[in-house]
Amino acid sequence: MNIKRRVFLKGSMATGTLGVAAAAGLLSPTAVLAAWPEAAFKAKKVDEVLTNLMGSSEMSDSAEIKIKAPDIAENGTVVPISVTTTMSGIESIAIVVANNPSPLVASFNPGAGAEGFVSTRIKMGKTSDVIAVVKADGKLHSARKEVKVTIGGCGG
C-alpha cells in the first residue's frame, strides 16, 4: 500500500510540473513570435540579413573578433564555431554563413555581465565564409573565416 501511495504522489508531482511547463509553453509562443525577427531569418542575402537584424549592413573588419572554426569540415551538419571578442559594449553577436540557403544561423544577445564569447554548432550547406558580426556601441564589426565543407548539411 505504502509503495503505491509513494508512486501516486510522484505521479501527481510530475503532472504538476508538466502543467506549469505547458502553461509556460502556451504563453511563450506569442512572445517569441514578437521577438523572433522573421524577416532577418528568412532573408537570402547577407546584406538583407544585417539590415533586418541590426538596422544596417555597413560593417568594418575588426581584429578584435576571433572565429574559431575548422578549416575543413568533413560533415556539414555539425560544424563547431566559437566567436570571441574583446570589445566592450556588445549588443549582439550574429553568426552568418554566406552560402547557406538562409544565411543567418544564430543571433546572441548578451545580457548584463556577459563576456564576449559564444560557442555553438552549426549546419553548412557548402563551402562558405562564416561571418561573425558583432554590434558594439551601435556599430557593426565583423570577422570572417572560410570553412571548406566536404558533405553539405542543409537538406538534399
Add this chain to the structure above:
Amino acid sequence: MAKKSMKIRAKEQGGVVTVKALITHPMETGQRKDSKTGETIPAHYIQEVTCKTGDTTVMSALFSGGVSKNPYVSFKYAGKKGDALTMSWSDNQGDSDSIEVKVG
C-alpha cells in the same frame, strides 16, 4: 516532454562563469525531404534560448534551422558560485522546456 530535453553545466573561475548546455532537439530546417515518401519534412527548430539568474537575463539567443541537431551552446558571463541559473528554450511549434542549475 516528460524527459528532460536539456543538460547544462555552469562553472565559476575567477569571477567568470562558463555555461555549457546541450539541448535535445531535431532542428529540422524544413528543407530536407523524406527519402521514402519524397515529402518535405516540416520545419521544427528552436527559435529562442534564454538564460537567466534571478531576474537578470545573462544571455538570450535567437536560432534558425541552421543550428545543428541537438544544439550545443556555450557562453561566459561575470557571476559567482552558488547562483541559480535557469535556461529555457522554445521552438517554432510551440514546444518549450527549461532547466535550473547551481553555478559550481
